[in-house]
Amino acid sequence: MGDRKEQSYRNMIFTGVMDDESELIPIITEGEDVELKDFEAPEILPILPLRNTVLFPGVVIPITVGRAKSLKLIQEVFRSDKLLGTVTQIDGAIDDPEQKDLYKIGTVAKILKILEMPDGSTSVIIQGKRRFEIQEYLEEFPYFKAKVRLLEEIVPTDETAEFNAIVGSLKDLSVKIAQYSSNVPPEASFAVKNIENSTFLINFICSNTDLKVDEKQSLLEIADLRERGIQAISYLVQEVQLLELKRDIQTKVKLELDQQQREFLLNQQIKTIQNELGGNPVEQEINDLKEAAKEKKWSEEVAHHFDKEVNKLQRLNPAAGEYSVQFSYCQTLLDLPWSEYTEDNFDLKHAESVLEEDHYGLEKVKERILEHLAVLKLKRDMKAPILCLYGPPGVGKTSLGKSIARALGRKFIRMSLGGLHDESEIRGHRKTYIGAMPGRIIQNIKKAKSSNPVFILDELDKVSGDFHGDPASALLEVLDPEQNSEFHDNYLEIEYDLSHVMFVATANTLSTIAPPLRDRLELIDVSGYIMEEKVEIAKRHLIPKQLESHGLTAGQVEFPTGSLEFLVERYTRESGVRELNKKIAKVIRRIAKKIAFDEKYQRTLTVDDIREYLGVEEYSRESYQGNEFLGVVTGLAWTAQGGEILYVESSQSKGKGSLTLTGNLGDVMKESAMLALEYLKSHADELTINPAVFENNSWHVHVPEGAIPKDGPSAGVTMVTSLASVITGRKVRKNIAMTGEITLRGKVLPVGGIKEKILAAKRAGIKEVLLSDENKKDLAEIKEVYLKGLKFRFVKNISDVLNYALLKK
Structure with missing residues (x-):
């Protein structure tokens, strides 16, 4: 029952209320204390529950009547000119209070005026007369009725200096509050200064101070007016101190305002407007970050770090450049899968x-x-x-x-x-x-x-x-x-x-x-593939993938094994299958074009079809070139594309013992050629070479495909065999290839890339491979299918190489 009305009602408290005949209803009784002391009231009173306000004796307040029970009570009391009892609710939020929801001590009130407001509500002006205590409730319907006992006010008979000081302090504090607070109308200080009666002054101040309901009720329950005044002073002092502190802060902030703070205040106003329109997007973003963080499985350390960074983000001005940096950082922390793992499949x-x-x-x-x-x-x-x-x-x-x-x-x-x-x-x-x-x-x-x-x-x-x-x-x-x-x-x-x-x-x-x-x-x-593996990979993976990519089905094109082998051998030169994939795609594109133009084509591709679709053969088969010429030896080399066969050619001419090297050779290969010649010079007797040969002749060592850089120690045995062949006039054994590093004392050292080199030898039709004895262990790791059709000879020194590789004649 009865919230205090808006600002207009607060003005009525201090200035009085005008009735329909322009008669001013006084807000304070101008009589003596004896008027309140001798006031008599019936033993049984109708009880009006008040919500969020407390009525004191002698004070006039407006209340708004909204509940049906309270409206009926007001109308009956006003018609019969009877008195009523006002009691404050313990909890103002309760709409239909019961007996237990009301305080025991209240104030007898008299209705001065009932006003019908423009908005349809009913307002009542009531004046407090005397305090009472509820003995027992007699009725609840249609409104409360209770048996009451009037309470005495203990008023000092002779106003002592202490009492006068209490009253003066209350006046001064009230005036200060009126000056400091924007919620108190200017007329308040005027009204306080003009109240002469000490009793009414104390009650008026207690009624109109901005205190909590329970604090006002405690003041009402104090019978001794002097104690009531002292208690009121303690409340007012706290309020004055708070208002002074607010004023000091506002003054300090006002002095320190600069452009950035002005922008901040404007942003705060924007934030308020945004909240009215449905919420501040910046605050919503931060709240979303905090909500998402609750779902993360991160450690306490990371959670603490994230909370610290989000709190830092909240303190930043959204218009500042640092805000977006900080927001992105917090978002990154949130997006990372801390301690989030997929379950491994251990089948x-x-x-x-x-x-x-x-x-x-x-x-x-x-x-x-x-x-x-x-x-x-x-x-x-x-x-x-x-x-x-x-x-x-x-x-x-x-x-x-x-x-x-x-x-x-x-x-x-x-x-x-x-x-x-x-x-x-x-x-x-x-x-x-x-x-x-x-x-x-x-x-x-x-x-x-x-x-x-x-x-x-x-x-x-x-x-x-x-x-x-x-x-x-x-x-x-x-x-x-x-x-x-x-x-x-x-x-x-x-x-x-x-x-x-x-x-x-x-x-x-x-x-x-x-x-x-x-x-x-x-x-x-992960070494290269042999021909058989490439063909199998093409059948299992490359062809189905390319058919799907070009909109064809397996029934429209068929690659026989022979055609695939021809494609691999004559149109690709690699260890992997990337180039093979491109060539297959090219063939299928040509077929797709024929299908789109309704042209006839051969479903099962032959070698001639492959040649038609891909054009002239790009590579000739790496094949052994025979041993018709002196000084031509087949070597084995490793490249990033896989193994290859490498030919070393040597020639002898009249000269003064010089050595010429061509074929875009690196430093290591040049050194291998020099080592080979020096070895032959130092072991001429063992090889039945006339030492005069080295004084009257010059040699030229060439490695074909001169545009391609070549380097590495693997060609050492190949070069020494090539030079020995041309110097001794002994041809090289048929169908043999070799690889290995040589030393000046004639040792043959192991080299790498054995699997790739063996694949290259097999592709070229080589029947026998000569390797260092220490490379024997590498063959154990190579599948038997790679070695099929090849014969291996292992050597320890150069003399073993030359004795086997060079024919006796």
């Missing part, structure tokens, strides 16, 4: 079938991957090893990573390192820099939304360094299982755990990878 049969389905051959690689999965299945928390697949282009190193991810059921990420030369690409920039962002490692982890993906680091051997730093050194932390559990990204400023990521690096060659980085890798050689 090893499934993993094996996936690897077999996606890749033909590569047995060593598949075996190593299955070993890792087996250990992971048993141990569950094994730190992921760093596998490095190295080999020529097009052999399926990158696609192996996809197969590993599919077998494990993990997310897949591929990051190309080709041409990377800035360390910040790995570690990121500090967030204070303009345009700062995390490194590509963290960016890809965020994109994958999982902390345990299969992460392919492609082209590791193409990383280079410059004045921006050395990315290879930054990769040391990423690729070290002992360090990457606390990987530090400059942008994040907090460690991120990469130990569950399965890193797989790929490279074409190991020579350009920094030794410390190579030391952290588990190297797996």
Whole structure:
């Protein structure tokens, strides 16, 4: 019942109320204290519950009547000119209070005026007369009626200096509050100054002070007017101190206002307007960040760091440039999959079938991957090893990573390192820099939304360094299982755990990878494919893929094995199958065109069809050229595209013992040729060579295809055999190829790339391969099918080579 009316009603409290006949209703009784003391009231009174206000004796207040029960009570009391009792509700929020919801002590009131307001509500002007205490409630319907006992006011009979000081203090404090507070009308101080009666002054101030309802009720319940005044002073002093503090702060802020603060205030006004229109988008963004953070599985350390950064974001002005930087940082922290992992599929049969389905051959690689999965299945928390697949282009190193991810059921990420030369690409920039962002490692982890993906680091051997730093050194932390559990990204400023990521690096060659980085890798050689494997890969993978890409079906085109072998042999020269894939695509495009034009074509492709679609044969078969000429020897070489056969030609002419080298040879190959000639000079007797030959002749060593740079020690035995052949006049044995490094004392040292070289020899139709005795162990790792049809001879020194390779005649 009865909220205090708006500002107009507050003005009525201090200025009086005009009735219809322009008679001013006084707000304070101008009589003596004896008028309140001798006031009599019936023993039984109707009780009007008041909401959020307390009526004091002698004080006039307006109340708004809204409840039906209260309206009926007011109308009946006003018609009969009776008195009523006002009691304040303990909880103003209760709409229909019961007896237990009302205070026991209230004030007898008299209705002075009932006003019908323009908005249809009813307002009542009432005046307090005397305090009472409820003895018992007699009725509840249609409104409360109770038996009451009037309470005495203990008023000082002779106003002492102390009492006068209390009254004076109340006046001064009330005037100060009226001056400081914008909520109190100016007439308030005028009314307080003109009240002469001490009793009414104390009650008036208690009634109109901005106190809580329970504090006003406690003042009403104090019978001694002097004690009531002292208690009121304690409340007013607190209010004055608070208002003075507010005024001091406002004065200080006003003096310190500058352009930025002015903009801030304007932004606050905009924020208020936005809230009225449906909410501030900036606050909504921050609240969204906080709500999303509740769902994260991050550690306490990360959670504390995020809360600190979001609190910093809240303190920033949205118009400042730093706000967007800070918001992006918080969003990045939130987007990262902290401690979020996909569940690994440890069905090893499934993993094996996936690897077999996606890749033909590569047995060593598949075996190593299955070993890792087996250990992971048993141990569950094994730190992921760093596998490095190295080999020529097009052999399926990158696609192996996809197969590993599919077998494990993990997310897949591929990051190309080709041409990377800035360390910040790995570690990121500090967030204070303009345009700062995390490194590509963290960016890809965020994109994958999982902390345990299969992460392919492609082209590791193409990383280079410059004045921006050395990315290879930054990769040391990423690729070290002992360090990457606390990987530090400059942008994040907090460690991120990469130990569950399965890193797989790929490279074409190991020579350009920094030794410390190579030391952290588990190297797996992915060598080239032989003819049979290429044909099988084309049938299983390349042809179905290209048919689907060009809108054809398997029934429209058929590649017989013979046609595929012809295509591989005459139109490709590689270890992998990338060029083969392009040639197959070209053939299928030609067929698709014929189908689209309704032209006739051969469904089963012959060698002639392949030649028609692809044109003139690009490569002649690498074949053995015979031993009709002295000084022509077949060598075996390794290239990034796989193995190749290499011819070394030597000629002898009259001269003074000089050696000429041609064929775009590197320093190592030139040194091998010089070693070969020096060996022959020093062992002329053993080879039955006349020493005068070395004084009266000159030699020319040439390696064909002079436009192609060639280097390496593998041609050492080939060069010594070529020179020995031309000097001794002994031809080279038929169908033989060789590889190996030589020393000045005649030793034959082992070389690498044996599998690729053997494949090249087999393609060329070589029947016998001569190798260093120490390369015997390399054959044990090569599948038997690769060795079929080849004969191997192992040598320890150059004399063994020459005794076998050169014919006696």
